[in-house]
Amino acid sequence: MRRALCLAAALGLLLAAGRSPARAQSLEDEIKAAFLYNFAKFVEWPPDAFASPDEPITFCLVGRDPFGRVLDDLLAGEHVRHRRLAVRRVERAGRLDGCHILFVSPTEKGRFAALLRGIDTQRVLTVSDSLEFLAAGGHVSFFVEGSRVRFAVNQEACERAEFRMSSKLMQVARRPASAPGQ
Amino acid sequence: MSRSVLAVLVSIALGAVAGGTHARAQSLSISDAPLRDLTLEELMDIDVAGVLRRSEPLFGAPAAVDVIYADEIRRSGAETLADLLRLGAGLFVARQNGRTWAISARGFNTSGNKLLVLVDGRSIYTPLFSGVFWDVQDLVLNDIERIEIIRGPGATLWGANAVNGVINIVTKPAAQTIDGLAQVAAGTEQRATALMRFGDALGPAAHYRLYAKYRTLDALATAEGLSAGDPLRSGQIGGRLDWTVSPRSRLTVSGDGYVGEAGLPGQPDLDLNGFNLLGRWTTRFERDSELQIQGYYDHTYRLIPELFEEQRGTWDLDVQYRLPRHGRHLVLVGGGARVSRDDTTPTSVVRFNPRSRSAPLYGLFVQDEIAIRPERLDLLVGVRVEKNDFSGFELQPTARVRWKPLEHHLAWAAISRAVRMPTRLESDVQLTDPAQNVTLRGSPDFSAESLVAYEGGYRVQPHPRLAVDVSLFHNRYDRLRSLEPQADGSLRIDNLLRGHTNGVEVQLNVRPLPWMHWDAAFTAFTKELEPRPGSRDPQLGVTEGNDPGAMFQLRGAIDLPRDVELHAFLRSVGSLPDPAVPAYTELDLRAAWLVTPDLRLSLTGRNLLHGRHPEFGAPAVRSEVERGIAVQATLVF
Numbered sequence: 163m164r165r166a167l168c169l170a171a172a173l174g175l176l177l178a179a180g181r182s183p184a185r186a187q188s189l190e191d192e193i194k195a196a197f198l199y200n201f202a203k204f205v206e207w208p209p210d211a212f213a214s215p216d217e218p219i220t221f222c223l224v225g226r227d228p229f230g231r232v233l234d235d236l237l238a239g240e241h242v243r244h245r246r247l248a249v250r251r252v253e254r255a256g257r258l259d260g261c262h263i264l265f266v267s268p269t270e271k272g273r274f275a276a277l278l279r280g281i282d283t284q285r286v287l288t289v290s291d292s293l294e295f296l297a298a299g300g301h302v303s304f305f306v307e308g309s310r311v312r313f314a315v316n317q318e319a320c321e322r323a324e325f326r327m328s329s330k331l332m333q334v335a336r337r338p339a340s341a342p343g344q
Numbered sequence: 345m346s347r348s349v350l351a352v353l354v355s356i357a358l359g360a361v362a363g364g365t366h367a368r369a370q371s372l373s374i375s376d377a378p379l380r381d382l383t384l385e386e387l388m389d390i391d392v393a394g395v396l397r398r399s400e401p402l403f404g405a406p407a408a409v410d411v412i413y414a415d416e417i418r419r420s421g422a423e424t425l426a427d428l429l430r431l432g433a434g435l436f437v438a439r440q441n442g443r444t445w446a447i448s449a450r451g452f453n454t455s456g457n458k459l460l461v462l463v464d465g466r467s468i469y470t471p472l473f474s475g476v477f478w479d480v481q482d483l484v485l486n487d488i489e490r491i492e493i494i495r496g497p498g499a500t501l502w503g504a505n506a507v508n509g510v511i512n513i514v515t516k517p518a519a520q521t522i523d524g525l526a527q528v529a530a531g532t533e534q535r536a537t538a539l540m541r542f543g544d545a546l547g548p549a550a551h552y553r554l555y556a557k558y559r560t561l562d563a564l565a566t567a568e569g570l571s572a573g574d575p576l577r578s579g580q581i582g583g584r585l586d587w588t589v590s591p592r593s594r595l596t597v598s599g600d601g602y603v604g605e606a607g608l609p610g611q612p613d614l615d616l617n618g619f620n621l622l623g624r625w626t627t628r629f630e631r632d633s634e635l636q637i638q639g640y641y642d643h644t645y646r647l648i649p650e651l652f653e654e655q656r657g658t659w660d661l662d663v664q665y666r667l668p669r670h671g672r673h674l675v676l677v678g679g680g681a682r683v684s685r686d687d688t689t690p691t692s693v694v695r696f697n698p699r700s701r702s703a704p705l706y707g708l709f710v711q712d713e714i715a716i717r718p719e720r721l722d723l724l725v726g727v728r729v730e731k732n733d734f735s736g737f738e739l740q741p742t743a744r745v746r747w748k749p750l751e752h753h754l755a756w757a758a759i760s761r762a763v764r765m766p767t768r769l770e771s772d773v774q775l776t777d778p779a780q781n782v783t784l785r786g787s788p789d790f791s792a793e794s795l796v797a798y799e800g801g802y803r804v805q806p807h808p809r810l811a812v813d814v815s816l817f818h819n820r821y822d823r824l825r826s827l828e829p830q831a832d833g834s835l836r837i838d839n840l841l842r843g844h845t846n847g848v849e850v851q852l853n854v855r856p857l858p859w860m861h862w863d864a865a866f867t868a869f870t871k872e873l874e875p876r877p878g879s880r881d882p883q884l885g886v887t888e889g890n891d892p893g894a895m896f897q898l899r900g901a902i903d904l905p906r907d908v909e910l911h912a913f914l915r916s917v918g919s920l921p922d923p924a925v926p927a928y929t930e931l932d933l934r935a936a937w938l939v940t941p942d943l944r945l946s947l948t949g950r951n952l953l954h955g956r957h958p959e960f961g962a963p964a965v966r967s968e969v970e971r972g973i974a975v976q977a978t979l980v981f
Binding site (some may be wrong): 192193195196197199200204222226227229230231234236237238239240246247248249250251252253310311312330331334 | 379380382384385387388516517519520522523545548549551588591592594628629630632
């Protein structure tokens with residue numbers, strides 16, 4: 163017993179020099195999902211983004227889904243500007259027709275440029291988890307600052323796609339300390 | 345007194361197979377403001393790194409709860425479900441031999457019949473003896489999202505047999521496993537594991553995964569250090585499909601099938617197989633009301649040559665509905681029907697009369713969560729009415745109070761009644777020990793064992809990185825199983841024992857630095873059993889529980905630079921009185937290295953402090969657990 167305790171204690175002390183935070187992944191993803199919902203509330207799409215007045219605002223996910231059911235549960239039964247909210251998981255090379263918000267998983271890192279090619283005409287608000295995404299022409303990216311979830315906006319790209327971002331949203335958008343492309 | 349008959353009884357009870365659902369666990373939890381309703385500024389303000397996940401919904405549960413999350417499962421390096429459950433605060437886990445584990449909460453480890461265990465809503469205890477055949481319970485451990493351990497009765501929500509606790513194993517939705525996983529492990533004790541899992545999207549709204557797994561566990565040791573000749577081998581395949589049919593509706597279909605064999609020294613192997621198929625439909629309506637319909641079929645087969653043969657098929661249908669919040673009331677109602685049919689082959693040792701029996705079970709429950717002072721004081725009342733084939737109607741009510749005197753403080757108290765239904769083992773069995781000419785007979789009028797539990801606890805999170813949880817319980821049991829000597833020298837199973845247990849359980853979770861976790865748990869326990877008038881049972885429940893007075897565990901997890909993870913798990917279990925098993929302290933250490941983002945290698949040392957140690961059972965029937973080293977490689981593709 164004593165031997166074991168010494169060993170455990172030694173382990174604790176010995177290693178008091180590490181780093182590499184293991185984040186509480188689920189909560190972080192839940193917060194990101196809640197932000198995505200808020201983007202639907204605070205971004206105005208150009209009129210031609212919707213085929214009909216009752217077309218739902220559709221959230222599309224590409225790549226490994228970090229949200230599981232969190233996003234579906236969060237959006238179920240909710241309405242924004244009288245539109246229902248829908249979630250769709252799309253395949254890598256899948257069509258983005260009918261998508262209004264596209265969350266690109268960090269697993270697609272190597273494919274950002276390919277994914278974003280020609281996206282300006284599609285009226286899709288693209289969101290990811292990597293600042294490289296903004297540099298590649300994406301619209302919004304989450305990042306973690308300290309231990310809080312933040313997001314940065316590529317204003318130029320948003321203007322090109324004719325999104326109107328509410329001032330409320332722009333006030334809380336942050337510029338990351340080491341953001342490439344911003 | 346014929347210990348060997350008892351040994352047979354116990355070995356059937358322990359050595360033989362074994363879902364509440366996720367929604368029900370949440371129904372125990374506090375209704376926190378959903379993140380959806382927070383403002384942008386509030387979202388920006390949530391601290392994600394410092395928060396112990398313990399504080400997430402289960403912090404609000406008015407019950408004694410511990411949760412083992414996916415990252416703890418990975419860090420532990422556990423290769424069997426039983427080893428994984430060793431991490432659970434307040435759980436007693438002991439391996440008696442190559443294929444037999446005794447797992448319990450709040451006592452009664454020998455009978456192992458007071459704990460309900462569910463995998464994704466499928467009950468895995470067998471109505472044969474209302475315990476779990478742990479030797480055939482296997483899963484892709486990487487695909488487990490979390491294991492909820494609720495100590496104390498959960499019978500109102502989960503039904504009969506959730507007497508001393510509920511273990512709820514929840515696997516990840518298929519959308520979270522859309523990649524390939526290949527894992528191989530080799531070791532001195534957990535000889536070999538090979539597993540392959542593959543998942544993908546089926547169009548925009550559906551995902552699936554499929555897996556195949558093979559494992560071989562080495563034989564344990566005799567007290568002299570020789571091989572005990574009891575290895576365990578099994579192969580299993582399975583999969584899961586999740587389909588978001590509409591934004592409000594989800595369908596889950598899952599299934600598994602396995603074959604296995606367990607060695608017995610000098611005898612032919614045990615032959616084990618089974619399969620199950622489950623479907624669950626969930627629809628949400630206005631104001632968070634939700635309907636869930638679930639059905640499954642589970643088939644098991646077990647052959648112990650010359651001793652026991654059983655095949656069993658169980659159909660289960662379960663419906664629950666959460667009503668929209670109405671003023672102060674949040675109401676959950678549900679009901680279910682289960683029919684389990686077995687077919688046994690009589691042997692010279694064990695026979696059941698009738699040989700085959702179909703046992704229906706019906707239940708209805710209602711639970712109301714009443715906000716007396718919103719966000720401060722809640723009352724939870726519920727009752728389940730159940731009718732089983734053996735003892736008829738059983739009533740299982742509960743009343744729970746939850747009080748939040750201050751932010752990050754929670755006090756709770758509960759009084760509940762729970763029963764354990766009679767099983768084939770008490771009702772219909774006849775066991776004969778030819779060597780000693782002793783017979784043990786069940787009694788068809790065996791009634792349900794009952795418990796009235798008084799519990800309370802306090803949970804506090806004084807700092808985001810520190811949580812302390814203390815629970816106390818006083819359990820009063822009546823009509824416990826006794827073995828009554830008869831005039832002709834035989835033994836008859838009856839309900840002539842009663843008694844009480846007391847205990848305290850303490851959990852401490854500390855995260856001093858973002859890359860360091862410490863979790864400690866301590867349990868102290870006492871048990872007093874006494875005969876009811878008319879009992880002549882000289883054993884006073886020796887066959888029911890052989891519980892330690894104290895258990896302690898300490899776990900440390902540390903993340904080092906260069907993607908290296910370390911895990912240390914120290915546990916100490918007090919001595920067991922009868923049959924005597926010495927106290928032991930053991931240590932597991934694991935180091936894992938993420939070589940590339942897709943490849944993880946690990947080295948695990950298990951039971952490092954001693955060459956071998958016994959954990960459970962009389963010297964004649966137990967094997968000893970040996971020190972072991974294992975390496976594992978996991979590739980994601």
